[in-house]
Amino acid sequence: MTLETKPDSLQHRVMQSPLGRARGLGSGQSGAGTWKLERVTSVALVPLSLWFVYVVLHLAHADYATTRYFIGEKVHAVLFLALIVSLFPHLALGLRSVIEDYVRNDLPKFLYLFAVNAGCVLLALAAAISVIKLAI
Amino acid sequence: MEDMRDAMLVGRNSAGKRVLRPTSPHVQVYRWKITMAQSILHRATGIALGVGAVVLVAWLFAAASAPSVFAPVQAAIASPLGLLVLFGFTVSLFYHLAAGLRHLAWDTGWGFEKPEFNATSLWIFAFAAIASVFVWVIGFFLV
Numbered sequence: 001m002t003l004e005t006k007p008d009s010l011q012h013r014v015m016q017s018p019l020g021r022a023r024g025l026g027s028g029q030s031g032a033g034t035w036k037l038e039r040v041t042s043v044a045l046v047p048l049s050l051w052f053v054y055v056v057l058h059l060a061h062a063d064y065a066t067t068r069y070f071i072g073e074k075v076h077a078v079l080f081l082a083l084i085v086s087l088f089p090h091l092a093l094g095l096r097s098v099i100e101d102y103v104r105n106d107l108p109k110f111l112y113l114f115a116v117n118a119g120c121v122l123l124a125l126a127a128a129i130s131v132i133k134l135a136i
Numbered sequence: 137m138e139d140m141r142d143a144m145l146v147g148r149n150s151a152g153k154r155v156l157r158p159t160s161p162h163v164q165v166y167r168w169k170i171t172m173a174q175s176i177l178h179r180a181t182g183i184a185l186g187v188g189a190v191v192l193v194a195w196l197f198a199a200a201s202a203p204s205v206f207a208p209v210q211a212a213i214a215s216p217l218g219l220l221v222l223f224g225f226t227v228s229l230f231y232h233l234a235a236g237l238r239h240l241a242w243d244t245g246w247g248f249e250k251p252e253f254n255a256t257s258l259w260i261f262a263f264a265a266i267a268s269v270f271v272w273v274i275g276f277f278l279v
Contacts, residue, residue, distance in 0.1 A: 094182045127193045130200035
């Protein structure tokens with residue numbers, strides 16, 4: 001379809017003013033915050049993920065009691081909680097960008113985003129309560 | 137016009153004439169580039185690490201529960217399939233880490249020139265491979 005051939009037909013078919021179009025496509029107002037959160041969590045995850053690799057290596061052959069003691073030690077518990085509060089927002093934002101790119105229709109998009117956000121909150125809470133239980 | 141979104145693709149050229157704004161051709165039209173591969177890999181490894189995060193939560197939850205809950209989780213992770221998946225998580229983590237650091241460098245405006253881009257691409261693959269093997273050698277022989 002080439003629009004040059006019938007330039008005026010468009011305005012009648014699309015019931016939207018240029019201002020309305022601009023409003024609909026414009027800033028979501030919270031984009032900068034989202035962008036910043038993605039960066040802050042990624043910077044935090046650099047040392048935390050390397051620390052986590054160390055933890056996995058350290059506990060590779062550990063039994064139940066040793067694992068519980070290790071996670072519950074104050075420094076480790078704090079770092080685990082730091083990992084949890086960095087990882088899950090980062091994961092939610094990453095999956096959100098994938099969903100927003102590939103899911104076109106509004107209802108499935110909403111449902112996927114809801115599932116991702118709810119899932120990340122529940123996983124983060126489950127992880128946090130487990131660490132806190134072992135730490136106190 | 138089948139969709140409202142098609143109407144959003146209307147713009148004006150510098151002469152003020154109403155035209156369709158340029159759109160990307162289908163991904164299969166492009167010659168395969170390392171930029172495309174690494175963009176997709178960054179997302180794929182991110183999603184894989186999301187699955188890894190679920191395993192992490194299961195492991196923490198099991199550790200905080202009874203031994204009868206912890207044992208099967210630990211056994212599953214230590215099984216041959218579990219170790220293979222764990223190796224996949226390791227490669228994903230180191231790839232995503234290195235590519236993520238390059239994303240942060242890009243945010244400062246650095247690294248968009250072709251020589252820099254090609255060099256960092258190789259470094260990312262090399263780091264992911266070497267770091268993964270390094271960690272698993274430690275895991276198998278030194279721990």
